[in-house]
Amino acid sequence: MAISSDPRQVKQICFDRIDIPHVNTLKVAREHGAYEFLPTVLKDFDTARIIDEVKTSGLRGRGGAGFPTGLKWSFVPRNTGKPTYLLCNADEGEPGTFKDRDIMRFDPHLLIEGMIMAGFALGVKDAYIYVRGEFLHEAQVMNAAIDEAYAANLLGDDILGSGYSMNLTVHRGAGAYICGEETALIESLEGKPGRPRFKPPFPAVEGFYGCPTVVNNVETLATVPAILKFGGDWHASIGIPNNTGCKIFSVSGHVNKPGNYEVPMGTSLKTLIEDYCGGLQHGSVPKVVIPGGSSTPWLTAEHYDTPLTYDAMMKAGSMLGSGAIIVMDETADVVALSRRLAHFYAHESCGQCTPCREGTGWLKRIMNRVESGQGTEEDIQVLGDAATHMAGRTICALADGAAAPILSMLEHFPEEVRARLVEKAA
Amino acid sequence: MSAESICSDAVRFSDERLAEIKTLVARYPSAQSALMPVLYMAQEDFGYISMDAQKMIAEVLGLRLMQVREVVTFYTMFREQPCGTYLLEVCTNAGCMLNGANELVAHMCDSLGINVGETTPDGLFTVTEVECAGACGGAPVVQVNNAYHEKVTPEFIDALITEKRAEGAE
Numbered sequence: 232m233a234i235s236s237d238p239r240q241v242k243q244i245c246f247d248r249i250d251i252p253h254v255n256t257l258k259v260a261r262e263h264g265a266y267e268f269l270p271t272v273l274k275d276f277d278t279a280r281i282i283d284e285v286k287t288s289g290l291r292g293r294g295g296a297g298f299p300t301g302l303k304w305s306f307v308p309r310n311t312g313k314p315t316y317l318l319c320n321a322d323e324g325e326p327g328t329f330k331d332r333d334i335m336r337f338d339p340h341l342l343i344e345g346m347i348m349a350g351f352a353l354g355v356k357d358a359y360i361y362v363r364g365e366f367l368h369e370a371q372v373m374n375a376a377i378d379e380a381y382a383a384n385l386l387g388d389d390i391l392g393s394g395y396s397m398n399l400t401v402h403r404g405a406g407a408y409i410c411g412e413e414t415a416l417i418e419s420l421e422g423k424p425g426r427p428r429f430k431p432p433f434p435a436v437e438g439f440y441g442c443p444t445v446v447n448n449v450e451t452l453a454t455v456p457a458i459l460k461f462g463g464d465w466h467a468s469i470g471i472p473n474n475t476g477c478k479i480f481s482v483s484g485h486v487n488k489p490g491n492y493e494v495p496m497g498t499s500l501k502t503l504i505e506d507y508c509g510g511l512q513h514g515s516v517p518k519v520v521i522p523g524g525s526s527t528p529w530l531t532a533e534h535y536d537t538p539l540t541y542d543a544m545m546k547a548g549s550m551l552g553s554g555a556i557i558v559m560d561e562t563a564d565v566v567a568l569s570r571r572l573a574h575f576y577a578h579e580s581c582g583q584c585t586p587c588r589e590g591t592g593w594l595k596r597i598m599n600r601v602e603s604g605q606g607t608e609e610d611i612q613v614l615g616d617a618a619t620h621m622a623g624r625t626i627c628a629l630a631d632g633a634a635a636p637i638l639s640m641l642e643h644f645p646e647e648v649r650a651r652l653v654e655k656a657a
Numbered sequence: 658m659s660a661e662s663i664c665s666d667a668v669r670f671s672d673e674r675l676a677e678i679k680t681l682v683a684r685y686p687s688a689q690s691a692l693m694p695v696l697y698m699a700q701e702d703f704g705y706i707s708m709d710a711q712k713m714i715a716e717v718l719g720l721r722l723m724q725v726r727e728v729v730t731f732y733t734m735f736r737e738q739p740c741g742t743y744l745l746e747v748c749t750n751a752g753c754m755l756n757g758a759n760e761l762v763a764h765m766c767d768s769l770g771i772n773v774g775e776t777t778p779d780g781l782f783t784v785t786e787v788e789c790a791g792a793c794g795g796a797p798v799v800q801v802n803n804a805y806h807e808k809v810t811p812e813f814i815d816a817l818i819t820e821k822r823a824e825g826a827e
């Protein structure tokens with residue numbers, strides 16, 4: 232397997248080697264192209280050229296926000312006299328997301344190579360991979376691959392005689408969703424509770440220990456080797472303009488073949504579910520699709536044909552997010568789902584903003600009442616008000632994520648909610 | 658570590674561990690960054706992170722006890738209390754819930770005669786519910802002492818309980 236240099240042939244980028252047995256070992260990974268182009272990059276490329284290629288590629292961050300990667304890298308100030316850090320976000324905590332896990336456990340060298348290239352572009356000496364604590368196995372696979380990379384002089388001092396040196400360390404989180412937010416991740420990596428920081432200053436200027444810091448998702452960094460090898464133009468001609476390349480979608484819920492599928496951007500939601508995921512468990516159209524992880528607004532059957540792109544999802548009223556698609560068929564209980572998600576956000580709020588701390592608590596308590604048939608018409612009112620008022624008034628976007636399922640439930644299924652109220656349930 | 662340390666011997670890191678910690682600290686701009694990995698070491702060595710262990714860690718890393726406590730209490734994976742030999746953590750978030758996780762928890766608790774959050778009287782099993790494990794393609798997901806098991810069935814749980822009980826009785 233090798234990625235085609237003809238963009239029209241490309242179906243996968245990050246998962247290109249994923250099915251090759253033992254490709255987690257350096258030997259097998261190298262037989263299949265890992266680190267092949269790295270010497271050329273270290274010898275012939277410089278910061279400006281790499282950032283240019285990544286800008287041209289149109290690559291947008293795969294962690295959720297979709298921020299253009301080349302642009303983010305160009306914000307890093309040079310010659311500040313301070314070290315620049317590269318942090319890979321492998322916290323993967325957004326309910327529904329499970330793609331970074333597969334890159335790490337099956338093709339760890341792809342991520343390492345991407346990090347060396349990104350690190351080289353940004354003049355980084357120390358890079359870290361922040362892996363969620365539950366991914367012990369993945370952290371072990373990454374560590375074994377990193378050890379092999381050090382032994383082969385792909386990491387450490389004077390990489391492949393290029394004069395460039397970079398260290399790479401795996402750091403395990405310990406069960407806190409909020410640490411996926413980039414400034415909370417930085418706090419956590421500094422050995423503190425993961426409480427998001429006010430922005431600005433942005434991490435690119437003042438991040439890890441006050442130094443310029445780039446935080447990128449696993450999938451984002453794993454896309455870099457292909458971009459540099461085949462060129463930014465190559466990547467830009469996969470998918471559709473402003474939504475280029477391939478994207479891994481983690482599909483879960485009521486589909487027959489849940490799993491990770493990497494497809495060119497612009498593939499439709501329906502195609503993904505029917506042709507790749509074996510269709511729905513019950514019925515022919517979904518009741519709800521959450522397209523980008525639990526924090527993104529719900530879509531219904533009406534949007535089943537939406538192309539999987541940042542822009543089309545936005546137009547449909549939701550977000551592509553991390554590409555975590557949670558599918559519910561006609562058997563789904565949307566009230567139970569919202570109640571469960573309300574518990575999640577209340578549990579994971581770091582508590583430093585009042586609207587989020589109090590709001591997530593309210594949503595949780597009211598949803599408990601509504602699900603158990605104790606809710607009242609007034610509760611519905613309060614749910615809507617609380618969710619509306621907490622969104623957009625906090626340090627980080629967790630509060631918006633907590634509001635999304637509640638607002639979606641009220642918007643699309645008011646009758647189902649009302650049918651559960653105390654007067655009706657009696 | 659100094660000889661007049663306030664901690665009991667039971668919660669001392671071995672010399673190998675202390676050497677490991679020294680290498681670890683060198684990988685970060687400041688020793689405080691090594692706190693989480695060192696807490697994991699303590700949990701592995703002592704089963705849980707007692708107040709004595711927290712004091713000892715503060716001393717080893719040159720931190721205030723408060724800085725250690727803040728982190729221990731913020732993150733759900735650090736335990737201040739011992740748990741059963743087998744910690745069964747069931748994800749009940751969206752993907753798993755849509756594929757029978759709540760029924761699985763009920764089955765587990767029934768079979769073991771305990772509630773969520775409790776440990777069996779023989780000290781063998783603790784059952785907890787956890788947030789999304791990041792493996793929704795294999796829902797429902799159960800972690801048994803940090804090892805992931807996917808598409809878990811009640812039969813799998815029964816077999817696991819029987820097997821571990823038999824081992825425990827030996």
Ligand SMILES: Cc1cc2nc3c(=O)[nH]c(=O)nc-3n(C[C@H](O)[C@H](O)[C@H](O)COP(=O)(O)O)c2cc1C
Pocket residue numbers: 291292293294295296297298300320321322323324325408409410411412413414446447448449451452627628629
């Ligand atoms: C509450 C919250 C949780 C997040 N969790 C993650 C996560 O688990 N993984 C991730 O890559 N990004 C996560 N993000 C987004 C990061 O803040 C950041 O945008 C991302 O890591 C940047 O990398 P990218 O540009 O490569 O996408 C989260 C954001 C918020 C607000």
Ligand code: SF4
Pocket residue numbers: 409426427579580581582583584585587588625626627628629630
């Ligand atoms: S919005 Fe919530 S999670 Fe984010 S910083 Fe504020 S309290 Fe913490």
